[in-house]
Every structure is written in C-alpha cells, then in structure tokens.
Amino acid sequence: MFSNLIGQESIADMLRCEVNNDMITNSMIFHGNKYTGKLTAAFELVRVLNCDGDKSKNCKCSNCLRVNSLDFNGMILLSRRNYYYETVELIKNYKQKKSAMLRNQIYKNLKLSYMPLENFLIDGAMSENDKKSAFKYADKVSEIIDNKEYNSVELEIIEETMKSFYDLYRTPNIPVNQIRNMLNWTYLSLDVKARVVIIDKVDYLESSSENILLKRLEEPSSNLYFILLAENKNRIIQTIKSRCRSYYFSDLSKESIQYIISKKYEDDNTDFKNLLSYFHNTDPCSADNSKVKLTKLINLTFNKNHSFSELYLFLESEKDKNQLIALIQGLKNCIDKEFLCREYSSGEGENLEFPILSIIDYNHLTYITDLLNTMLQRITIYNLSPKNQLEGFLYPIKEMVLNDKI
Structure with a gap:
C-alpha cells in the first residue's frame, strides 16, 4: 500500500497505519x-x-484494476487541473523511447482530463456550446486512447485536443452547479465498498460551493469518503477544516524529483528544482519563464525613476490573458515572500530577489496584498478581464509612488 507515493514516506506510513487499524476518517x-x-x-x-x-x-x-484504469464507478473527480504541459513532456519522451510506461502515463492523463466531464457532473455547469466542444474533443480522443501504441499523427491529435479542451475552462475553480451535481451523486446507492469524492483545488471554491460541501460533510455516511485537495489550507473556511483530518504533503527532495523524472518519465535531464518546473519548462506562463517580465513589472511600478507612461506601454504590450494572470499571481507571491522576509528578520526585510519591495512600509504592503487578493478573486471566480483588473490595480499605486505616498 502507498508504495507509489514517492518522497512522502511519512504520509504513506500514516495512511497505511490508519487503513490497517480501520481508522480512516x-x-x-x-x-x-x-x-x-x-x-x-x-x-x-x-x-x-x-x-x-x-x-x-x-x-x-x-476493483483494483478498475481504480488503476480510472474506470471505477464508485469515485468521482471534480477538477480543472491542466495536464497539457505534462502531457507535452510525456509525448516528447515517448517519441524517443516508445515505452509502455510512457504510453500508459499519456493514457492516464487523458482519462484524468475527461473524468470530470461525465454528463451528470456537468449538467448546468457548462454552456451547451462548451459541452458540445468538450464532447467533440472527447470523441476524437476515444478513437485512439486504447491503442497499445500511439503513432505521430495520434500524438498530434492528443496534444491539439488537450490544448483546445483546457481553453474551454473560463475559470480555474469548480462551478457551483458541479458541486450540486456531486451532492446528488453522494445520495445514490452503489454496490461498492467505499464511495469516494475527490475535489481538487478546494481552496478556490466559491462561498456558495463551500456551503454546499459543508452541509454534506456535516451528514457523514459510513461508506462515503471525501478527499479534498488544496495547495493552501489557510484559504479553506474553518468550518470545513474542523470536519476534516489534514495531511500535509511537503515539497519533494531533489533526490525524489530526480527519481520521478528519470523513472516515471524516462527523461535523462533531471536538473529541475521541482516537478512544476519540469512539466512547465515550455510554458510561457510558468513562474520561471515569466520571471523576466515580472521583474520588469515590479520595477516599473515601484521604482520612482520609471514614469507612468513606461508602465502604461508595458501593460499595453501584454495581450495574452494567461500570461497576465501569471504576472498577477507572480506579483502576489513576491509580496507574500516580502512579508515572510520581514517576519524572519525583525521587520527589516531581506528580499534579495526584489529589493525594491523592501522600501514599502508595512501598512501599504498589507493594503496592496488585500487589493491583490480581491483582484485574483474577481478574475478566477467572476471571470473578469485580467488586463482591466491589473490596470485598475497598478495605475493608482504608481501614482502613489510618484507622489511619495508609498
């Protein structure tokens, strides 16, 4: 049990012990x-x-065979996780190695992408046009997914359909109607030992979705399990956290990362600081690839020597929605890091990466953080334009910098 959980030995031991002693919550x-x-x-x-x-x-x-092939009717997955760039890396390696392991991983990513699109789950959660498009992509993939080997044409179809499919998602958070549909499923009687609901990015749910989920957590059934996945547990409301047992997955060690890349993905280039960097090394929106633009944006905003027009021209040159969202998220991460630097250095700040942020006083830094959180919420939940939101956020701050108010 849990031997496939690389680099998380303590979590594996804990879950193994709880299963053996019938203590799983x-x-x-x-x-x-x-x-x-x-x-x-x-x-x-x-x-x-x-x-x-x-x-x-x-x-x-x-049952084990069905779960491993992701065809088990006793579980549902609510997720908008993007497997495109991971699959691109797999396809690149598969073209060279033609191994069964890489083929199976491509197959798994395809299944994971379309699992949340079961009819009963997306009813009312996607527009009719988007559903038609999603099913069209699914039909294309279904014709080749079970092939024992994928040829170059089929790999191209897989790559193109996955990219187009993820463009259908307007926001990264799971729609409230999909949460309602999940709730209905949990009351069905199924001939399985354990029914399991897996909800990804639960820390990004809307408040209405949180309330629906909370109601079901307050009415536990003996053979119904909820596994909630989150990057930041602090974003989850306390009433949900209080009804769940938490398991913290620490960052993987360099040795674990190298092992996974070399063994699971059969890639000889293992020099990556984490798996995110590996999977997204061709993604223009990744943290590593957007760092140059982020540095420029921070300096144009907070450095008084740069004019308002320079900031305006920079923002006018940025047209890609996803890259703008990456810049906003990157800016938030930098501000969060600045807070941490001050916390561990008696308030002086030691942010060597972005020293310009050290000049901002604590009150203004808190004010900027609140604005950033509100802006990200408007973009991710209400699907507002990231360009308009970023302009509305940065221009007043730039004016404050130029007038020595920050």
Missing part, C-alpha cells in the same frame, strides 16, 4: 504545493478502500 484534506503526490495518494486510497484482495500494489482484484 470520512473527510480528509490533502494539502501542499503542486506536484507533491496529493492526487496519487487520493487514488491509492480509493483503491485500498475498495480492494477485495490483499491491498498490495500488485493486487489483481477487479
């Missing part, structure tokens, strides 16, 4: 940074809870 939060094994642990727990055999990794009982 009905509501859990798996929290930690991206690509630390939360979803892997969730699926392994689904398998173990429904196993009719010895619960070992190589168990061949029908």
